[in-house]
Amino acid sequence: MERLQKVLAQAGVASRRKCEELISQGRVQVNGVTVSEAGTKVDPAQDVILVDGKAIQREAFVYLLLHKPTGVITSLHDPQGRRVVTDLLSGVKERVYPVGRLDYDTSGLLLLTNDGELANRIAHPSFEIDKVYQAWVKGVPTSERVRMLAEGVQLTDGLTAPGQARLLTTDPPGRRSLLELTIHEGRNRQVRRMCEAIGHPVESLKRVRLGFLTLDGLSPGQYRHLTSQELARLRRELSASARRFGG
Numbered sequence: 530m531e532r533l534q535k536v537l538a539q540a541g542v543a544s545r546r547k548c549e550e551l552i553s554q555g556r557v558q559v560n561g562v563t564v565s566e567a568g569t570k571v572d573p574a575q576d577v578i579l580v581d582g583k584a585i586q587r588e589a590f591v592y593l594l595l596h597k598p599t600g601v602i603t604s605l606h607d608p609q610g611r612r613v614v615t616d617l618l619s620g621v622k623e624r625v626y627p628v629g630r631l632d633y634d635t636s637g638l639l640l641l642t643n644d645g646e647l648a649n650r651i652a653h654p655s656f657e658i659d660k661v662y663q664a665w666v667k668g669v670p671t672s673e674r675v676r677m678l679a680e681g682v683q684l685t686d687g688l689t690a691p692g693q694a695r696l697l698t699t700d701p702p703g704r705r706s707l708l709e710l711t712i713h714e715g716r717n718r719q720v721r722r723m724c725e726a727i728g729h730p731v732e733s734l735k736r737v738r739l740g741f742l743t744l745d746g747l748s749p750g751q752y753r754h755l756t757s758q759e760l761a762r763l764r765r766e767l768s769a770s771a772r773r774f775g776g
């Protein structure tokens with residue numbers, strides 16, 4: 530939800546100050562009701578907002594794929610002044626939000642969009658979009674431990690849902706191992722906690738895939754827009770899984 534004068538200003542109606550005046554003059558309607566109080570919260574994606582009887586221009590939807598480097602916060606502002614993901618989106622004037630989050634010290638694929646509905650569907654575990662992570666962990670997990678990661682690990686907030694896990698390599702033999710985990714949930718620090726729970730703490734973590742989207746061609750810190758083909762495929766896959774799961 531956003532403040533009405535901000536939504537009006539972002540839609541190019543006028544400056545924020547001027548928009549406050551329009552509101553107090555009773556010239557703005559939200560879902561058929563005149564709103565004369567600036568600061569009223571609205572949902573720019575859902576609410577029908579009119580100024581002098583004319584619908585405001587909706588901001589175009591944008592879909593960005595960022596290769597998040599480590600050392601950046603997945604948030605729009607940081608009170609401590611650390612770098613945030615939107616600092617990396619030079620040239621993007623739309624206000625986009627991250628879909629899910631990656632920890633400060635996690636790198637990899639992060640989708641950002643101003644399309645709240647699509648974002649919710651991707652983030653929701655019931656849609657079963659694969660989130661694939663590669664984690665360097667301490668030591669060498671036995672195949673039994675790797676199987677536990679795939680089948681479900683007991684964490685303080687409950688058992689993890691089934692996914693996939695495999696050991697890719699060890700380097701140098703015995704000191705650390707590279708695991709690949711595919712999960713569908715997005716609990717706080719989930720992969721780190723899962724690896725910790727099997728006795729192999731994460732040394733570094735990267736998300737390498739989200740559904741069919743990969744980081745191909747993007748260096749850390751770079752972003753690109755999704756192509757219209759990718760967007761269509763993403764929507765198709767989300768609808769197919771909604772049908773499968775009755776969503």
Ligand code: URA
Nearest residue numbers: 632635718719720721
């Ligand atoms: N799991 C984690 O532990 N951290 C992330 O950033 C993402 C998934």
